[in-house]
Amino acid sequence: MNLDLGDLGLDEGAHLLVKRALAEAPEVVVRGTASTLVIDVPAWARAQGHTCTARDGGFVLVRGPDRWRTAERAGRAAAPEAVAPAHWGLAARGALVERGAPALDLPLATRAEVWADEAARLYAQASAAQWDPATAIPWDAPADHPAEVEDAVVQVMTYLIENETAALLVPARFLGRLHPHFREIMQLLAIQTADEARHVEVFTRRARLRRDVLGLSSAGGQASLATLFDEPDFAIASFLLSVLGEGSFLSLLWFLHRHGPDLCTREVARLAAQDEARHVAFGLAHLQRHVAEDPALRERLAAAIERRHTALAHTAGLNAEVFDALLLLAAGGWEPARLRAGHTAVVELQRDMDDGRRQRLVRLGFAPDQAAALSALHTRNFM
Amino acid sequence: MTTSKPFVLGAVAYDAKVVPIWEGFKTYFDSHGLPFDFVLYSNYEKQVEAHLRGDIDCAWNSPLAWLEAERAAKQAGRTATAIAMRDTDCDLTSVVLVRSDGPIRELADLRGKRIGVGASDSPQATLIPLVALAEAGVEGHVVRHEVMVGKHGDHVGGERDAVKALLAGTVDAACIIDGNRLAFIREALFVPPAVRVVLQTAPYDHCNFTVLDGGPPATAKFRELLLGMSYDDERVRPLLDMEGLKVWKPGRTSGYALLERAIDRFGTIEPWLKSVA
Ligand SMILES: [Fe+2]
Numbered sequence: 220m221n222l223d224l225g226d227l228g229l230d231e232g233a234h235l236l237v238k239r240a241l242a243e244a245p246e247v248v249v250r251g252t253a254s255t256l257v258i259d260v261p262a263w264a265r266a267q268g269h270t271c272t273a274r275d276g277g278f279v280l281v282r283g284p285d286r287w288r289t290a291e292r293a294g295r296a297a298a299p300e301a302v303a304p305a306h307w308g309l310a311a312r313g314a315l316v317e318r319g320a321p322a323l324d325l326p327l328a329t330r331a332e333v334w335a336d337e338a339a340r341l342y343a344q345a346s347a348a349q350w351d352p353a354t355a356i357p358w359d360a361p362a363d364h365p366a367e368v369e370d371a372v373v374q375v376m377t378y379l380i381e382n383e384t385a386a387l388l389v390p391a392r393f394l395g396r397l398h399p400h401f402r403e404i405m406q407l408l409a410i411q412t413a414d415e416a417r418h419v420e421v422f423t424r425r426a427r428l429r430r431d432v433l434g435l436s437s438a439g440g441q442a443s444l445a446t447l448f449d450e451p452d453f454a455i456a457s458f459l460l461s462v463l464g465e466g467s468f469l470s471l472l473w474f475l476h477r478h479g480p481d482l483c484t485r486e487v488a489r490l491a492a493q494d495e496a497r498h499v500a501f502g503l504a505h506l507q508r509h510v511a512e513d514p515a516l517r518e519r520l521a522a523a524i525e526r527r528h529t530a531l532a533h534t535a536g537l538n539a540e541v542f543d544a545l546l547l548l549a550a551g552g553w554e555p556a557r558l559r560a561g562h563t564a565v566v567e568l569q570r571d572m573d574d575g576r577r578q579r580l581v582r583l584g585f586a587p588d589q590a591a592a593l594s595a596l597h598t599r600n601f602m
Numbered sequence: 603m604t605t606s607k608p609f610v611l612g613a614v615a616y617d618a619k620v621v622p623i624w625e626g627f628k629t630y631f632d633s634h635g636l637p638f639d640f641v642l643y644s645n646y647e648k649q650v651e652a653h654l655r656g657d658i659d660c661a662w663n664s665p666l667a668w669l670e671a672e673r674a675a676k677q678a679g680r681t682a683t684a685i686a687m688r689d690t691d692c693d694l695t696s697v698v699l700v701r702s703d704g705p706i707r708e709l710a711d712l713r714g715k716r717i718g719v720g721a722s723d724s725p726q727a728t729l730i731p732l733v734a735l736a737e738a739g740v741e742g743h744v745v746r747h748e749v750m751v752g753k754h755g756d757h758v759g760g761e762r763d764a765v766k767a768l769l770a771g772t773v774d775a776a777c778i779i780d781g782n783r784l785a786f787i788r789e790a791l792f793v794p795p796a797v798r799v800v801l802q803t804a805p806y807d808h809c810n811f812t813v814l815d816g817g818p819p820a821t822a823k824f825r826e827l828l829l830g831m832s833y834d835d836e837r838v839r840p841l842l843d844m845e846g847l848k849v850w851k852p853g854r855t856s857g858y859a860l861l862e863r864a865i866d867r868f869g870t871i872e873p874w875l876k877s878v879a
């Protein structure tokens with residue numbers, strides 16, 4: 220191939236033309252009128268590894284070794300591969316990856332384990348639904364409930380903060396182990412942790428609205444969350460956290476939306492519940508896909524519930540203070556009729572949680588009676 | 603703990619990156635059945651002396667160190683051989699730059715003027731351009747930019763300082779290796795129209811792996827493994843990238859004539875040569 224650079228020098232960008240020509244043809248004859256070509260073409264070719272011979276007032280360049288010759292595509296941009304090799308590292312999906320990049324420790328690297336077709340849609344939905352705690356919540360809304368009902372709200376918020384913290388840290392830990400080839404999952408887990416950060420923020424702010432001191436944190440509640448925190452298996456962790464835990468929390472948050480004594484409490488619960496619905500949807504989606512590919516997973520999930528139940532058998536479960544706080548919060552006052560209604564509401568809440576868990580277990584392919592038995596074993600701490 | 607006696611290479615530590623380079627080569631040679639080790643020197647003369655003493659089996663020599671080894675070997679009745687070199691060591695040139703807005707219109711105008719060069723022992727930035735100028739009838743007042751003397755101009759700092767002096771007007775010409783003209787433009791040291799080239803030297807060769815008296819028996823394996831390094835191999839490519847080459851070539855000694863004429867004309871290595879006699 221012949222390449223005429225005109226009066227453009229290699230010190231003015233002409234090397235781009237030479238590179239383009241050598242990409243097309245293994246041998247290129249370069250000519251030009253720039254006075255420095257005689258210095259720059261041989262020097263540039265030498266540095267690039269191309270051989271260069273002067274001939275008839277021009278330069279014959281023969282293409283040399285190329286670092287991209289053995290490079291490998293990191294799958295296709297459109298959809299992930301079944302397995303993402305560690306040496307693709309942090310490269311964009313579909314990028315051409317030079318061999319020899321460091322292999323990162325990213326053990327969550329198979330599509331069967333992590334993928335859900337809904338991930339991109341759920342991420343887009345989550346991005347569009349981000350809300351600003353400063354403006355979305357009516358922090359100044361009037362409240363006229365009794366002081367002890369406010370104390371109950373603070374106790375419930377204290378409990379929620381603790382559980383939201385677990386819900387933030389568990390996906391964050393898996394995020395750090397997930398191969399970024401599964402980009403949509405990475406994005407979804409990232410925005411999920413951002414959602415939880417916001418929940419921690421608004422529940423904390425609601426707790427401190429009229430009180431300087433927060434409520435109680437029980438050893439049993441923390442023991443329940445510790446079993447989530449320590450779970451190393453992604454499928455089991457998202458089953459226990461998202462499907463069962465956050466699923467139960469959906470009922471709880473809608474309960475608080477319905478029974479909260481002030482508008483502010485009702486609104487933080489409503490906005491958090493909207494976010495939680497996405498977290499539950501993702502957990503269900505990738506586990507439905509996973510059990511379809513690997514039906515034996517169902518038995519491992521069932522065993523995980525039983526194992527967790529045994530591990531927590533010696534703990535008190537939901538602490539009495541949280542139960543009582545929910546009751547008083549729903550009652551809104553000390554009158555016997557109000558307390559009776561509050562008690563009924565909390566009992567209904569627990570039945571509602573159980574219904575939700577059983578429905579979701581059935582969606583994962585468990586038989587109704589097994590779903591009922593497993594739901595009954597779920598932690599009394601709700602999360 | 604190394605058990606069998608390794609093949610020992612000498613190299614000059616002109617930069618901290620020299621350590622990872624030769625550690626990488628050590629891993630490569632060790633894993634290909636050649637026990638290998640290296641010794642770093644702070645200057646080429648110490649390396650050539652150690653080589654003559656037999657402290658090392660092979661030396662990664664600058665072109666000037668090659669001539670030192672060759673001449674010192676000869677005066678001791680021994681032989682030096684260049685067994686391999688980089689593709690990028692072949693057919694280099696140096697250029698003499700002047701300011702476009704200055705009074706130097708042609709080469710002859712440089713007579714008696716201030717010639718900015720690199721370190722006094724730099725083949726590419728001092729010895730070779732000065733001999734090329736002298737052979738063209740141009741001699742002037744030589745202004746050296748001594749960066750790391752003893753390292754034979756391996757460090758680019760001397761050339762950069764010479765160009766800075768040219769731009770500042772404290773010298774009338776600056777001598778650098780051809781490829782650094784583009785490199786300095788890329789790093790925005792000067793813009794192309796600001797500087798003109800008044801002389802490009804004839805081609806010459808740069809570094810080589812030197813052995814004395816044919817080297818120990820493992821020399822053949824060392825050379826074979828070197829020449830077999832492929833840029834396609836991702837375990838080897840980072841080493842080649844760091845050392846600045848794509849492929850190792852068999853050694854040749856046809857490219858040192860210009861530097862020989864320079865050291866003969868300037869008596870560059872005479873005192874050292876006497877000291878090792
Ligand atoms: Fe949350």
Ligand SMILES: [Fe+2]
Pocket residue numbers: 386415465494495498
């Ligand atoms: Fe959540």
